[in-house]
Amino acid sequence: MYNIALNISNKNVLIFGAGRIAERKIKTIIDENCKITVISVNATEYIKALATNGKIRLMLRNGSINDVSKKYFIIFAATSNKELNNEICKTADSMNILCDNVSNHNTSNFISSASMKISGISISINTGGVNPSLAKILKGELYNDIMDGKNEFVKHIKYLLDN
Ligand SMILES: C[C@@]1(CC(=O)O)c2cc3[nH]c(cc4nc(cc5[nH]c(cc(n2)[C@H]1CCC(=O)O)[C@@](C)(CC(=O)O)[C@@H]5CCC(=O)O)C(CC(=O)O)=C4CCC(=O)O)c(CCC(=O)O)c3CC(=O)O
Ligand SMILES: NC(=O)C1=CN([C@@H]2O[C@H](COP(=O)(O)OP(=O)(O)OC[C@H]3O[C@@H](n4cnc5c(N)ncnc54)[C@H](O)[C@@H]3O)[C@@H](O)[C@H]2O)C=CC1
Numbered sequence: 001m002y003n004i005a006l007n008i009s010n011k012n013v014l015i016f017g018a019g020r021i022a023e024r025k026i027k028t029i030i031d032e033n034c035k036i037t038v039i040s041v042n043a044t045e046y047i048k049a050l051a052t053n054g055k056i057r058l059m060l061r062n063g064s065i066n067d068v069s070k071k072y073f074i075i076f077a078a079t080s081n082k083e084l085n086n087e088i089c090k091t092a093d094s095m096n097i098l099c100d101n102v103s104n105h106n107t108s109n110f111i112s113s114a115s116m117k118i119s120g121i122s123i124s125i126n127t128g129g130v131n132p133s134l135a136k137i138l139k140g141e142l143y144n145d146i147m148d149g150k151n152e153f154v155k156h157i158k159y160l161l162d163n
Helices: 020-029 045-052 082-094 132-147 153-162
Strands: 012-016 035-040 057-060 074-077 098-101 114-118 121-125
Touching: 012 020, 012 082, 020 035, 020 045, 035 045, 045 057, 074 082, 082 098, 114 132, 114 153, 121 132, 132 153
Parallel strands: 012 035, 012 074, 035 057, 074 098
Antiparallel strands: 114 121
16 A cells, blocks of 8 residues: 545545444544535534535435446445445546545555644554554554653654744
8 A cells, every 4th residue: 555645625525424433533624625515314412513514415315336437536435335335436536536445455556644733734544455454543643652751753844833
């Protein structure tokens, strides 16, 4: 896996599914100034509230590969229907659209990392799809190590940013 940081400002983002995992993905991109469309049979309260407040477009219906379109820069296939997620990602990949299948990294052409931002500096950890839970644990441990005051990391970052 090749690590990059993506500028999705003003890009159209399509998310299939509006459950626990889709909600987690939305929280990682909601402040990126992108245009989010969600297609899902039902949605969590958080996602419904975003739609009510005009922050995202929510279509409460079944999704299909016919929804995959070149107008989207990036897609998350995050339904509980693993077959559908596979089909969505295969279709998106054939159209050169970035797609993350949250239920099977083998059909994804990108994956999300466990990420944190400290004083404007992003740190991301991933295991190449092998052990996402480990990525989450490592992120937590690294965060605690950085913030426990015993090292100069945060002060050093602030110095670099100010000079
Ligand atoms: C490939 C990838 C695709 C993607 O989602 O982008 C993927 C795939 C899968 N995850 C699964 C399980 C879990 N994932 C988590 C957690 C996270 N998963 C994330 C990323 C990724 N997960 C990508 C690879 C990243 C890497 O390689 O390191 C994190 C880091 C970032 C994020 O989600 O934004 C986020 C931590 C957020 C944070 O706190 O920082 C937990 C723990 C938990 O949720 O507490 C569990 C276990 C508990 C549970 O099952 O809930 C399953 C099995 C599903 C099943 O059994 O059906 C699959 C399917 C498969 O293995 O292919
Ligand atoms: N990548 C990750 O970090 C993780 C991924 N998963 C995987 O994520 C997937 C989703 O899990 P959760 O969000 O917990 O499930 P969930 O049950 O909370 O949400 C599933 C969503 O998919 C929607 N949906 C189902 N069929 C649909 C269809 N045909 N068209 C449109 N929307 C449809 C439902 O309406 C619901 O909003 C599962 O396949 C699971 O294997 C699970 C844990 C962690």
